[in-house]
Amino acid sequence: MSNGFVPVPTKSWAKVVEEGVLTAIVEGCVEGLNPVKAFLSSEHDEEGEAEALIPGLPDDLALLCLAKLSHGYHGVLQAVCKRWHFLIQSPEYERAHLQGGKCGDWLFVLTEEPKEGNWTAYDPEAGKWHVLPPMPGVTADHRHYGFACVGVAKRLLVMGGYYTPFDPPMQPAKYFAVNEVLQFDPFSKRWSKVASMRIPRCSFACAVIGGKVYVAGGCSSSRRSPLSHAEVYDPIENRWEDIAPLPNAREDCVGVALAGLFYVIAGVVENHADQRTVEVYDPSRATWYSLPDVWLFSRQMPCPVTSMQGSMYALDDWDANTIKVYDPQLGEWVNIGPVPGVEVPGQDRRPKGFNFGLIGLRDELYVLGGKVLRWQPANGHWKKFDILRLNTVIACNPSARSVTWRKVNCMGESRGAVLGCAVLEEEPNSQTSSVNAG
Incomplete structure (x- = not known):
């Protein structure tokens, strides 16, 4: 490219x-x-x-x-x-x-295509996307799934997950998680390994609080039970330490940093029941507590969720792709508005997309990539369809009086389901980050 x-x-x-x-x-x-x-x-x-x-x-x-x-x-x-x-x-x-001492603002995205599995980065100042050097261990024949990624201490960290032959539509019947952690340095534009997590894990929650990376839950292989183990990474010391375990082991969960707390959201627990209760870790007290009926859904797979400027946002892909924000005072989710439908060449209607990425950068929410079903007529009826993989990006300010979406330059060859995205924000006196799990 x-x-x-x-x-x-x-x-x-x-x-x-x-x-x-x-x-x-x-x-x-x-x-x-x-x-x-x-x-x-x-x-x-x-x-x-x-x-x-x-x-x-x-x-x-x-x-x-x-x-x-x-x-x-x-x-x-x-x-x-x-x-x-x-x-x-x-x-x-x-x-x-x-x-x-400034690395600028970065928005990192990994999508299911191209097959080479290269990360792509967006520079909001230049309005341009560019491809990062290949990440070690990823080839055209094998891809990286189930990882978590964050921006912290002016680095992108990619943690855990598993490697499997490239076949996006299929979940591998057997896999084993890894505990390795790779970092991308925006100054040298190189990948390198840092200290590994204490245990292998994939499909786990992860977030950055106070310049440290917290991980919890997940699973270690396709044949193992959910994990309760949790740990924290100090990027300055390059060291992982155990923290108190999750009260309830869970996998397929996501993590969000909100008001200095680590929220572990969605996923399934030991008996494979869906989980609406949110587990919250308070680093200042080194303790967990539970918040019942906070999460939107009772289904296994979480919808895209992120935090930005002290608020938690979700893209409800079961409700017309509506952006929602969590109001902690009301204890409920409030609708902001729908994501615009996708323009599909040759079709008048705008179909609803899925497998989007959602991330906050500065004061805007970005909706990236994803897929739509492109229907085709057959015998006078719309019966046949194929999957259209998107490289489009749109953004809005969710706190504006009237939410208006704007088009951002597309991601080029990177398209389809978003496997992971994260941001690094340049601030003069602090190290900041946002996170979205892969």
Whole structure:
């Protein structure tokens, strides 16, 4: 994939300097201007002396300028010339980013397609998607399911799950979970292994509270009972520690961080009964307690759920794909509004989608990917259908007086059911994250 970047027109350096664009970028005060246009140079003359990174500027200042651009622009920077191509991938560029201490905003998504299983990242500043390097252990023949993912301490963590031959429609008859944890570093753009969880698990709850990662429940294989074991990860110390176990073991659950508490939602318990009760862990007291009748449904598989700015949101895919928010004072879920139906070429009606991803970034909820059934006429009736995998993305501000959805640039080749999504939000004095389980 080409990362969705296209070359932009060159511009004379005399004009750039005259307009003060470089100074403005260094000071971080450019508004309403695409800064990439300021960073175009002539091709490097391989037979002669290397040209400056940016004509008229010392290379160290030019490097600082380039390092201020968010990750969504890196593809077009690499397309400018060979010297920039190698610079963006160099340790010098990594150190310049690291020196600034800012990694930008990231929205990470993994979908069922393409088969290579690459994660895709969105840069809201640039409005662009780009493909991450392949994650170790994932190939076109085997895929990763049942994992959890979070953004924490300026890293993406992908935890646990199981690996199985690539066959999205079918649940494997036999699988074994892993306890490995992989992290993606946005500064170096590389994957690496960190400390493993204490036990293997998949289909478990996970959330970030106070810069630490909490996991609970799940199962260790297709033939094992649900787990009650819970633990916490400190990314600074790179160490996992046990915490008090879940009061009721459960699998196929999801985790949400809300008001400094770890909510374990949905799933099934030992006797395979559906679970409407929510288990809540309070890290300050190191104790669990139960909240009955909080969850929306009595079915096994949870609908997409996430937290954003102190509120918990769910996409009710049994109720016309309605976005709902939990009101802790009322102890109930309140409707915000439906997700717009999907536009399908050749059909007048907009069918209801499923297998979406739901995640909060800043003050917006993003609905990503998913599938729809595309019906086809047969003998005068709509009897035949095929599955259309989506790469579309829409977003809204759920707290606005009138909720309006906007289209976000599509995910390119990444499409279909969302297996996992997470965000990293850039904030000056804190490490923040959001989570959605795979």
